[in-house]
Amino acid sequence: MSDAQISTRDRLTQAAARLFQETGYNGTSVAEVLATAQVPKGSLYHHFPDGKADLARAAAAMASQVMLDIVAAAYDPADDFAHGTARLAEKFARLFERHPHWRACPVQTLLLEGPLAADTAPLLQTWIDATAAQAARLGQTAPDRAATRLWTMLIGCWTLARAQDDPAPLRALPTLLN
Amino acid sequence: MSDAQISTRDRLTQAAARLFQETGYNGTSVAEVLATAQVPKGSLYHHFPDGKADLARAAAAMASQVMLDIVAAAYDPADDFAHGTARLAEKFARLFERHPHWRACPVQTLLLEGPLAADTAPLLQTWIDATAAQAARLGQTAPDRAATRLWTMLIGCWTLARAQDDPAPLRALPTLLN
DNA sequence: CCCCCCATAGACCATATGGTCTAGACCATA
DNA sequence: TATGGTCTAGACCATATGGTCTATGGGGGG
Numbered sequence: 001m002s003d004a005q006i007s008t009r010d011r012l013t014q015a016a017a018r019l020f021q022e023t024g025y026n027g028t029s030v031a032e033v034l035a036t037a038q039v040p041k042g043s044l045y046h047h048f049p050d051g052k053a054d055l056a057r058a059a060a061a062m063a064s065q066v067m068l069d070i071v072a073a074a075y076d077p078a079d080d081f082a083h084g085t086a087r088l089a090e091k092f093a094r095l096f097e098r099h100p101h102w103r104a105c106p107v108q109t110l111l112l113e114g115p116l117a118a119d120t121a122p123l124l125q126t127w128i129d130a131t132a133a134q135a136a137r138l139g140q141t142a143p144d145r146a147a148t149r150l151w152t153m154l155i156g157c158w159t160l161a162r163a164q165d166d167p168a169p170l171r172a173l174p175t176l177l178n
Numbered sequence: 179m180s181d182a183q184i185s186t187r188d189r190l191t192q193a194a195a196r197l198f199q200e201t202g203y204n205g206t207s208v209a210e211v212l213a214t215a216q217v218p219k220g221s222l223y224h225h226f227p228d229g230k231a232d233l234a235r236a237a238a239a240m241a242s243q244v245m246l247d248i249v250a251a252a253y254d255p256a257d258d259f260a261h262g263t264a265r266l267a268e269k270f271a272r273l274f275e276r277h278p279h280w281r282a283c284p285v286q287t288l289l290l291e292g293p294l295a296a297d298t299a300p301l302l303q304t305w306i307d308a309t310a311a312q313a314a315r316l317g318q319t320a321p322d323r324a325a326t327r328l329w330t331m332l333i334g335c336w337t338l339a340r341a342q343d344d345p346a347p348l349r350a351l352p353t354l355l356n
Numbered sequence: 357c358c359c360c361c362c363a364t365a366g367a368c369c370a371t372a373t374g375g376t377c378t379a380g381a382c383c384a385t386a
Numbered sequence: 387t388a389t390g391g392t393c394t395a396g397a398c399c400a401t402a403t404g405g406t407c408t409a410t411g412g413g414g415g416g
Contacts, residue, residue, distance in 0.1 A: 008363080008364080023291075024202065024204060024291050025205075026202060026204035026205040026291075027203075027204040027291060027292075029402075029403060029404080030403075030404060030405085031402080031403070031404090039364085039365095040364060040365045040366060041365080041366065041367095041404095041405085041406095042363080042364060042365055042366070042406095042407090042408095043363065043364055043365080044405095045405070045406080046362085046363060046364080047363090051404065051405065052404070052405095104290070107341075108337060109291075112282070112337070112340060112341065113201075113202050113204075113205060113287075113291070114205075117340075117341075117343075118343075120341045121341045121342050121343070124338070124341050148350075148354070149354050151334070151338075152331055152334035152335055152338055152347070152354060153330055153331055153334055154334070155333065155334040155337050155338070156329070156330035156331055156332070156333040156334035156335075156337075157330055157334075159286060159290070159333050159334075159337070160302070160329075160330055160333070162290060162295075163285075163290065163295075163298045163299045163302050164299045165295075165296075165299070169330070172326075176326070176327050176330060186393080186394080207372075207373060207374080208373075208374060208375085209372080209373070209374090217394085217395095218394060218395045218396060219374095219375085219376095219395080219396065219397095220376095220377090220378095220393080220394060220395055220396070221393065221394055221395080222375095223375070223376080224392085224393060224394080225393090229374065229375065230374070230375095
C-alpha cells in the first residue's frame with residue numbers, strides 16, 4: 001500500500017481533489033473525504049483549520065500542478081504545436097475513459113461552484129501561460145492567441161464529452177481547432 | 179406585479195431555473211426555491227411529486243427553450259452565418275453583464291452536477307441542431323461541423339468569462355473561431 | 357525516564373435539508 | 387346549498403452536514 005507512506009495531509013488533499021473533481025464542491029461532503037482518505041475528523045481540522053474551503057484550495061493547487069505536468073508531457077517531446085496539441089487531446093481522452101473523476105476539468109467542477117470562484121482564474125491562467133510558452137517555443141506566430149484558443153476549445157470539448165458520456169469530442173479537438 | 183398572473187407551477191419553474199443556473203443543483207436548496215417563488219412547500223410537492231429532481235427537469239426544459247429562442251433571435255435576421263454568430267456572442271455577453279444567473283450556461287450548472295446528467299446531452303443537441311439548421315440556411319458548406327465548433331467554443335468562452343469575471347471572452351468568440 | 361507537543365481519534369452539537377402529512381381554502385358542478 | 391376534487395399552507399420529521407471539543411497516543415529532547 002503506497003497509502004502508508006503518504007502523509008495524512010496529502011492523503012486528505014488527494015481524496016478531496018478526486019471527489020471534488022468528480023462530484024463538485026457542493027456535491028462532496030467532508031465525511032466522504034474523510035472516509036476516502038481514511039482519516040478521522042480531528043486530523044482534518046488540524047491540518048486544514050478552515051475546513052472544507054481550505055481543503056478545496058489545497059486540492060485545487062494539487063490539481064493545477066497535475067494539469068501543468070500534463071501540458072509539459074504533451075508538448076515537451078513535440079516537434080510542432082499541432083503535434084503537441086494532438087498528444088494533449090489524446091491524454092485527456094484517455095483519462096476521461098479510464099478514471100471517473102477525470103470526466104470533468106478539475107478546476108471547473110472544483111471551484112466555479114463553491115465559494116472560491118475568485119481563485120479559479122489564476123490557476124487557469126497558469127495553464128494558458130504554460131501552453132503559450134510552448135507555442136512560442138514551437139514557432140507559433142501568435143502564441144497567446146493559440147493557447148487561448150486551445151484552452152477555450154478544450155474546456156468546451158470536455159463539457160461536451162461529459163454531457164455525451166463519450167470521449168469523442170475530446171479526440172475531435174485537434175480537428176475542431178482548424 | 180406580473181407574478182400575480184403566473185401560475186404557481188411556472189413561478190416555481192422560473193425560480194428554480196434561475197437559482198440552479200446561478201448556484202448549481204447541489205448549491206440550491208428547495209427552501210431557497212420556495213422563498214424565491216413565494217410558494218409553500220405543499221404546492222411544490224403537489225406540482226412536482228419527485229421534488230427537487232423533478233423541479234430540475236422542468237427548469238432545464240424551460241432554460242433549453244430560452245436558449246433556442248436566443249439562437250433563433252440571433253440568426254433569423256442574419257445575412258450570413260458569421261453575422262449571426264456575432265449577434266449570438268453579443269447577446270450572451272449582455273446577459274452575462276446584466277444578470278447574475280447568466281454567468282453560466284443554464285444546462286452546464288443545472289444538470290451536469292446533479293443526478294440528471296443523462297438528460298443534459300439531448301438538450302444541448304437540440305441547440306446544436308438548431309444552429310446547424312441556421313448554418314445550412316445561411317449557406318455554410320459543413321453546417322454540422324460549424325454548429326459543433328460554435329457550441330464547443332461558446333461553452334469554453336462562457337466558462338472562461340465566468341472564471342475571469344469578465345464577459346470579454348464571450349465577445350472574443352467570433353474572432354476565436356477563425 | 358519523564359515531559360511535552362504534534363497529530364490522531366471520534367464523540368458530540370447546531371443547523372440545514374429534502375421530504376411527508378394533515379388541515380383547510382377555493383371553485384366548479386349538482 | 388351540498389359535494390367533490392384541486393391546490394395552498396405550513397407544521398413536522400429523519401437524516402445529512404460542517405464544525406467543535408476533549409481525550410489519547412507516541413516519539414524526540416531534557
